Amino acid sequence: MAELPDLTVFAQILERRYKGKTLATLEISVAKKINVPAKELRTALEGRELLHVKRVGKTLQLYFSGNQILGLHLMLRGELSAIENDEPSRFQIIGFHFEGGEGFAVIDMQKQATPTLNPNPVAVPDALEITEKEFLKLLSGKRTLIKTLLMDQKSITGIGNSYSDEILYHSGISPFSIAKAIPEQHARELYKSISKVLHTAIEKIDKENGNELKGELRDFMKIHGASIKKGPKGEEILSEKIGGRKTYYTKGQELFE
Structure with a gap:
């Protein structure tokens, strides 16, 4: 699943490539997840200029002229792909064809990616915007x-399974720690780790992707991944499930109960 760093870079790429262009045709291949009829979505967006693209939580939001916003949630397997020809991309959910011939598509073999016209504002603090006071x-x-709290999109938005493991490893805190039991100084370090891990990932993904939509990148992860057997310090990486999600950690991470 695309998480905060991936989505931040995707938003930057989409803005660099398509900002200022007018959407000529919106090609809807799978309409079941859209919150309005397909015809209404086309009417709202076709002929509009793309003004801005940004990440909001775990979604991308495309801002068009006429005060129209399209939210895109890629869900578990959704991806973005540049449109190379007039044929729909394989597993396309929705395709954006701009004047001049350029465009991109949302693809998802599971057909779960969700476009939302004019989504409701998000009231939950973002992982990169929450203040230390709010976090404590x-x-x-x-x-x-x-770990469960870091992934709870109703408490703090943007962090998913992969980066919650990386953040907790960076901070030296066990994912099995009780949130309120974490001493204040350790909680402050955890707050710093969120920013450090996420910003480092954004930089690495941005450098690797350049101006291309290459999909999620995970090859720089330190402990999250079935193929990673040892941590940076040579420690054994263990795995268990928390809330049905595989969690990677080490014995060296301190447990607070």
Whole structure:
């Protein structure tokens, strides 16, 4: 699943490549996940200029002229792909054809990627925008596991399974720690780790992708991945499931209960 760093870079690429272009044709191949009829979506967006693209939580939001916004949630397997010819991309959900011939598509073999016209504003703080004070307050009131809390999109948006493991490893905190049991100084370090890990990932993905939509990148992960057997310090990487999601960690990460 595309997480915050991937989506941040995708938004930057889409803006660099398509900002200022007018959407000539919106090609809808799978309409079941759209929140409005396909005809209404075409009417709202075709002929509009793309003004801005940004990441909001785990979604991309495309801002068009006429105060129209299209949210895109790629879900578990969704991807973005440049349109190379007039034929729909394989597994296409929706295709954006701009004047001048350029375009891109949302593809998803599971057909779960979700376009939403004019999505509701997100009231939950973003992982890269939440203040330290807000973060400490969030932890202090939760008896849930810290990994579960980091992934809870109703508490803090943007972090998923992969990066929650990387953030907790960076901070030296066990994913099985109870959020409110984490001492304040360790919670402050965790807050710093969120920014450090996510910004480092954004830089690496941006450098690798350049101006191309290459999909998710994970080859720089330190502990999250079935093929990674040892951590950077040579420590054994263990795995268990938390909330049905595979979690990677080491014995050296401190447990707070």
